[in-house]
Structures are given as structure tokens and as C-alpha cells.
Amino acid sequence: MAAITAKMVGDLRAATGLGMMECKKALVEAEGNMEKAEEILRIKSGAKAGKLAGRTAAEGVVAEYVDGKVGAVAEINCETDFVAKDASFMAFAQAVAKAVAVHNPATLEALSEAKTDDGITIEEARKAVIAKLGENITVRRFERIETDNSLVTYMHGTKIGVLVEHKGGDTQAIRQVAMHIAASKPQCVSATEVDPEVVAKERHIYEEQAAASGKPANIIEKMVEGRVQKFLAEVTLLGQQFVINPDQTVEKFLKEQNAEINRFVAFHVGEGIEKKEVDYAAEVAAASKV
Structure with a gap:
């Protein structure tokens, strides 16, 4: 043990x-x-x-870059909030996001070798900013979306960045959904995308909890199924109550807008660090x- x-x-x-x-x-x-x-x-x-x-405990920023049908979001970390607000650091972060969109790197290693508009690599630019600001600076993660559909971004200051791919609906409506994603942190768009192993684990926990209640088997079954459905609603974008109008779900709002969310990326600075x-x-x- x-x-x-x-x-x-x-x-x-x-x-x-x-x-x-x-x-x-x-x-x-x-x-x-x-x-x-x-x-x-x-x-x-x-x-x-x-x-x-x-x-969440690390400092830094999220940067986004969109050019037509290609969008990118990246998280760049530093040691202090003071450096996170520095113009040189912000410029580097923006260069990282643009390099992701333009060069489509497969890994962080590939991104480090991508060229900026100044003709130097991301790694060279990173070392230059470190030398200037005196703090360790790292590129933590990135995602890129290239699509025939539409893209909408939402930045909550520099700490949260959301990139949404969608069909239908106007930009303002989808931007409201992006704001919801930033606030409510759904794990995926719909229940079909939730990992079956995660659902099975939740179901097991609810079964154990319900069994302790001493209720009849048919009641326990309904209790468990109800809790599983509630869990799925809590972790999926479509199932969540819309933060702008809690009387309806995001799914209902999107239907009213004749819109469909295909996928999204949401980064919160320092999440998981x-x-x-x-x-x-x-x-x-x-x-x-x-």
C-alpha cells in the first residue's frame, strides 16, 4: 500500500x-x-x-487569433501577474496564437520551431522575452479549428478565451453562448460526447448512494437514472441552464436562434496547475x- x-x-x-x-x-x-x-x-x-x-494557480494569459475560417487559442504562462500584463509578454502571446493558426503545428515542439512575423522562431521569441522580463515563460497548450462553418471568439479579459464553431445564428447570439461557456465550463457540446467510462463511474456512485437509502429496487432505478441525467445536463453545453436566461437551456436558446454548435475550445489561465x-x-x- x-x-x-x-x-x-x-x-x-x-x-x-x-x-x-x-x-x-x-x-x-x-x-x-x-x-x-x-x-x-x-x-x-x-x-x-x-x-x-x-x-487554478498559475499566472499568464490566453490569446486568440482568427483569420476567416481558421481560429486558434493558446495559453501562455509566466510567474507573476505583473509580467502577464506586460506589453512584451502580451505581444509574444499573440504571436503564439497567430503561429498556431498559420502553421498548424501538431505539437508544442513543432510550435516552438514555427516562425513569427519577425522571422524568428517561437522558441527564439520566448527566450528573448524571458531575457527582457526575467521570468520563466512557457507555452502551455493550444488548439486550432479550421472549418467551412463560422467561428466566434470571446475573451474575458486575458484570463479566459473561448473559440466556437457554429452553423446558423447571428454573431451576437453565438457570442452569448461563448460567454456562457466561459462562465459555466461545460465539458462538451452534447451527452453523446461524454466518455462512457465517466458515465459508468457516475452511475456506480449513484447506485451505491441509492442502495443505502433502503428504497425498493424500482424506485432506486428511477433515482439513479434521474441523477445520471442531471449529471449529463450539468457537464454538457446543450443541457446547461443558459446563464443569460436561466429559465431555458442552451439547447432551447440555440433552437430559437436556428443555430447549432459544432464544437468549442475554452481555456482558463492556470486551470489544472x-x-x-x-x-x-x-x-x-x-x-x-x-
Whole structure:
């Protein structure tokens, strides 16, 4: 069995919002498996799904570039918010997004060799900005969409960028949907795109929770199916309540606009990056004595 460390307990606590001792006991039961421990806690407590690596802690910007039927979005990270606002850093980020759109690199390595409008590579430009600003700067991720359909972008400051491919509807309506995506973070467009393994895991958790209720099997079946459908509505764009008008779903709004969303990309700066580690050893030690 893997050793149960203070950091593991702390990470599980951050992901679930539950107590230190509950998290420690779940880790022991799961023999150190973080994912299994989270599942145990969800079954026992009814807690919602949490992402162990979902805490936003890095600085930087999201940059977008669209030219006709080609669009790109990229995340570029730095160490401080001060540098993230620097004009040189912003210009580099924009050069990265344009290089993604123009050169269609398959990997970050290929992107680093792509040329900017100044005739130097992205890697050379990155090193030049590092030399000027004195901070580590990295290109973290990018996505590119090339389509015969239409593209709409939405930037929430420099921290959130959304790129939407759609058919029908006017630009303003689709921009409102892009704003919804930025706010509500759907995982995909529709329920058919949700990973079957994820659905199966959720169904298992709901079955375990419902079984503990002692209700008849036919009632349990309806309870589980209802919770699965609610989960799918929460994680899919079409199933979510529209933030601009919560009385209707995004799917209903799009139908009213005669519009269809084919796909989208949404980047939030620092999503999934842990900037610093917190030592929970003292807290764990204290909790273990209770």
C-alpha cells in the first residue's frame, strides 16, 4: 500500500471539501489510490465530483487569433501577474496564437520551431522575452479549428478565451453562448460526447448512494437514472441552464436562434496547475489525535 502523506490528504480535502480525518480514512481504505479515495468519499457523503488537479494557480494569459475560417487559442504562462500584463509578454502571446493558426503545428515542439512575423522562431521569441522580463515563460497548450462553418471568439479579459464553431445564428447570439461557456465550463457540446467510462463511474456512485437509502429496487432505478441525467445536463453545453436566461437551456436558446454548435475550445489561465504546495502535516497530526 502506498504511504499516506500529508500532501495526499490535503489534496483530497481540497478536491472534496470534506474533513481531514474523513479524507485520511478514505485514503487508507483505498490503499493510497487518490481517485478511488475520492470515489469512496463521494459515495459516503454525496459530494459532487471534484477534480484533484483542478485548482487554478498559475499566472499568464490566453490569446486568440482568427483569420476567416481558421481560429486558434493558446495559453501562455509566466510567474507573476505583473509580467502577464506586460506589453512584451502580451505581444509574444499573440504571436503564439497567430503561429498556431498559420502553421498548424501538431505539437508544442513543432510550435516552438514555427516562425513569427519577425522571422524568428517561437522558441527564439520566448527566450528573448524571458531575457527582457526575467521570468520563466512557457507555452502551455493550444488548439486550432479550421472549418467551412463560422467561428466566434470571446475573451474575458486575458484570463479566459473561448473559440466556437457554429452553423446558423447571428454573431451576437453565438457570442452569448461563448460567454456562457466561459462562465459555466461545460465539458462538451452534447451527452453523446461524454466518455462512457465517466458515465459508468457516475452511475456506480449513484447506485451505491441509492442502495443505502433502503428504497425498493424500482424506485432506486428511477433515482439513479434521474441523477445520471442531471449529471449529463450539468457537464454538457446543450443541457446547461443558459446563464443569460436561466429559465431555458442552451439547447432551447440555440433552437430559437436556428443555430447549432459544432464544437468549442475554452481555456482558463492556470486551470489544472498547482502553483504552490501547502504543508498540511501539522493539521493532519492534530486531526489524528481527535
